[in-house]
Amino acid sequence: MTLDEIKARLQNVHGGSARCPAHEDKSNSLSVTEGKNGRVLLKCHAGCTTEKICGALGITVADLFSESLKKEEKPRQEKREFVAKYDYTDENGAFLYRKTRYRTESGGKTFVWSHKDGKEMKIGRGGAEPVLYNLWEAADKPELYMVEGEKDVETLRRMGLTAVSVPDGAASKWHGNFTAALESKRVTIIEDNDEPGKAFAERAAQALFGHAAEVKILDLTREWTDLKPHGDISDVVDMEGSKKDVLRRLEALQITTPVYTPHNAEAAQEAAQSPEDAAEEDAAEDAFFECFRPLSDFDEREAAWLIPGWVPKGQITLLAADGGTGKTTLWCNIVAALSSGRKSLLDTADTDRKPLSVAFLTTEDSVRQKLKRKLREAGADQTKVLTPDFLADKEGLLRDFKFGTHKMASFIRRFRPALCVFDPVQGFIPPEINMGSRNAMRDCMAPLISLGEEYGTTFLIICHTNKRKGASGRDRIADTADLWDIARSVLMMGYTEEAGVRYLSNEKNNYASLQETVLFTIDEAGQPHRSGTSMKRDREYMLAAAAEIKNPTLCNDCKEALLQVLDENECSMAVKDMEAKLKEYGYTFRTIRRAKEDLCASSAIRVKPGGKGAPWVVEKTEFSEPDTYTPPSDT
Known part of the structure; x- marks a missing residue:
């Protein structure tokens, strides 16, 4: 079905938003746009699934795909050659999942994710959330570099520098845990020499601004003017040949680059967007604006x-x-x-x-x-x-x-x-x-x-x-x-x-x-x-309680009185009776409890169950049976 055919089944359609048919919707919670290859994209911001929305419209999920997409034949899978593997860990170094890089026969690159399931490796991330690559090494470092890919991280590590990268290159979504991992650090972002690379650097800097201690964006072409299109720091090292020279010039570039402040963020983001992505963002923005209403639309309620x-x-x-x-x-x-x-x-x-x-x-x-x-x-x-x-x-x-x-x-x-x-x-x-x-x-x-x-x-x-x-x-x-x-x-x-x-x-x-x-x-x-x-x-x-704790003499007197009471009762008596007796002597329950804890800790007394239905008993340890149970102090 086409986008217009889907919209004809919806209510209150405004641009890319409409009321969701899968729940009682009064605020246009549904974004409806056309994605790549003509597929209709449905997104309910209240949480309804695509299956539930399609069911309410009387269609199937397959109806969201264009006829050309349904008939499209699967392309022949190219042969690939192993290049490198990158293990992702948490901040403590515990393995989460692996990203393996391959070179295709046509000269391109492809990646495969895998995770451990018991002793086996299976495809995918296993439901684990995305994290920064090389997170464990960066966890305790006050300053570091951020690059687009794992290859660049390893290049910088060989130069003695600390670096992290996002898991999916310039197309990566920015997650809150990325910001949390870089909180209060000085972060220098090295952008690739292309528009997506510049847009990613801007997006990352925006997310870190106000959280990191300092953010800078390095433009490599300021120092290496002949850097090829799409070039990165690894290409710079290949050009120079000398890591020492690259390190010297990179540090000089870092020093002369001003600290980042948000500017022209929208232009950078729009430059990296496809028409489909822009349409999706417009629809999401429409739904966002629908969340705002005049105060007169709100009903007034008493607290329940x-x-x-x-x-x-x-x-x-x-x-x-x-x-x-x-x-x-x-x-x-x-x-x-x-x-x-x-x-x-x-x-x-x-x-x-x-x-x-x-x-x-x-x-x-x-x-x-x-x-x-x-x-x-x-x-x-x-x-x-x-x-x-x-x-x-x-x-x-x-x-x-x-x-x-x-x-x-x-x-x-x-x-x-x-x-x-x-x-x-x-x-x-x-x-x-x-x-x-x-x-x-x-x-x-x-x-x-x-x-x-x-x-x-x-x-x-x-x-x-x-x-x-x-x-x-x-x-x-x-x-x-x-x-x-x-x-x-x-x-x-x-x-x-x-x-x-x-x-x-x-x-x-x-x-x-x-x-x-x-x-x-x-x-x-x-x-x-x-x-x-x-x-x-x-x-x-x-x-x-603090006043009593500051009076050690009072507690010591209470401990002596407690032992005396036990001596007068054949060294064993019910806890409740002991507490009642000490209270008659003028001690508060808090002081009695502290004295009891100190005497238990020093093994002078022991508290144990009195038997089924009977009260707990306190006794001097030299008269107690071995291996009796000592309960919590508030028993």
């Missing part, structure tokens, strides 16, 4: 809540705490309540809800060995709780299931859970993203916001806190404070000075006033129970 006052619907909520505080217990309580239609620890007495579909994604705890039982005991409706089965993933399909990826967006569109829990956040940050980089984290997390508002999914992100002394609030968020900024509600957990009592503090709330801090305990069955509220915040609890 998944858990009133605590967890806003369709937004990001952050839950942060030290390890062992009970983060998993809390989010399991929330998941169980939402899936079964019951009240959670954070709900008020008049809360009434219907059972909802929820999902949790975790890279820490085993679903089969821990979380299934924990959620069952919390009362979850297991038919409404969705989670990935990592054991069933034999092909590594879940390996790149990360924030900002197409797979993550497709997962939310397909299942549309009311709540999606990520525990911990580090398990879902793409490996190339530096969590300390605010721009990178913003780009990585931003798609969750649009997905939440479009599909009504609320995101609960679990993260650890750091051990920085005197820190509280956003300063306690581990790895990056940007999580605090992007979240609409932030909850922080910790221990109070009372034995077994934890606090949950609402530290940030964009849509309501901060909620009162909830105090709660966790029973022997692992279920949380409210024990009251407090006006204290995370900062006050952290300052109180």
Whole structure:
């Protein structure tokens, strides 16, 4: 079918854009253009597949090809001769895939990609994302060269210089991980002596501007005026014969070349574009402009809540705490309540809800060995709780299931859970993203916001806190404070000075006033129970804990008292009874816990299970049986 015939089946056609027939489209999400050989190109910017779009139009994917293309005979494959192989690795030198270069019988060149599957090499990149060639060597270098191809990288390496190249030459798309890999480095781009080479250099410099410490573009013809068309640095070395002379003149050219600033970028890009590419870009631009509307077109909505006052619907909520505080217990309580239609620890007495579909994604705890039982005991409706089965993933399909990826967006569109829990956040940050980089984290997390508002999914992100002394609030968020900024509600957990009592503090709330801090305990069955509220915040609890830590005399006195209490009780007693006795002597739970940790670390005492249904026991080690189990300090 022709482009006009396809457009005749679409609605609201404007230039190269139209409404997508595969979903309820109100903003011309579909780009429709003609590509090479007369093929009609359909691209839905909301994520609909070409197959789904064709099905909605009543045609097949084959109908998008022109008759001449369908009948075109496959050309005879030329004989080829091996030239070189280039292994692509990650920044640590681990093998990803290989690019093999061949020379054809007509004098041209061709490339074949391959990857390891077990012990075999198979065609293709194996689903791995594109990376820079020679990335591992450039990872710790403050300055380097960028060229178009692997051959030029090896030429510069033989001259003692560090260089990287993109995987597909001047036609390469620029990926965000390229920028991340060259962040804060001084990058000198050597352009090939042709228009595509100049356009690529400009495109790369634009992408690096503001991220790299410095960017320069070298025009080799300023130093080597007789460089042939399409010539590159390898051709320069062949011309000169002396690598020493090339190196001297190259360094001189680098010094005299001014630092790059964006200029005439559109002209360079247009010069390298084919008419088909230009048409595709125009269509994409039309769709981009359709995203902008006057304020009068927006409807006005009140903030909606998944858990009133605590967890806003369709937004990001952050839950942060030290390890062992009970983060998993809390989010399991929330998941169980939402899936079964019951009240959670954070709900008020008049809360009434219907059972909802929820999902949790975790890279820490085993679903089969821990979380299934924990959620069952919390009362979850297991038919409404969705989670990935990592054991069933034999092909590594879940390996790149990360924030900002197409797979993550497709997962939310397909299942549309009311709540999606990520525990911990580090398990879902793409490996190339530096969590300390605010721009990178913003780009990585931003798609969750649009997905939440479009599909009504609320995101609960679990993260650890750091051990920085005197820190509280956003300063306690581990790895990056940007999580605090992007979240609409932030909850922080910790221990109070009372034995077994934890606090949950609402530290940030964009849509309501901060909620009162909830105090709660966790029973022997692992279920949380409210024990009251407090006006204290995370900062006050952290300052109180820091004050006690700064008083070693108090802790030493408590350790002596603990050992004395054990002596008075035949060197063994229930942990709860011991804590109650020390509390009578005026010690806080926090001091008691620290004294217990110190004595366990020095092997003066040991804590062990008291038997089925019986409380935990603390005893002096010289009276304990060998090989007893020492539980976590918060048991």
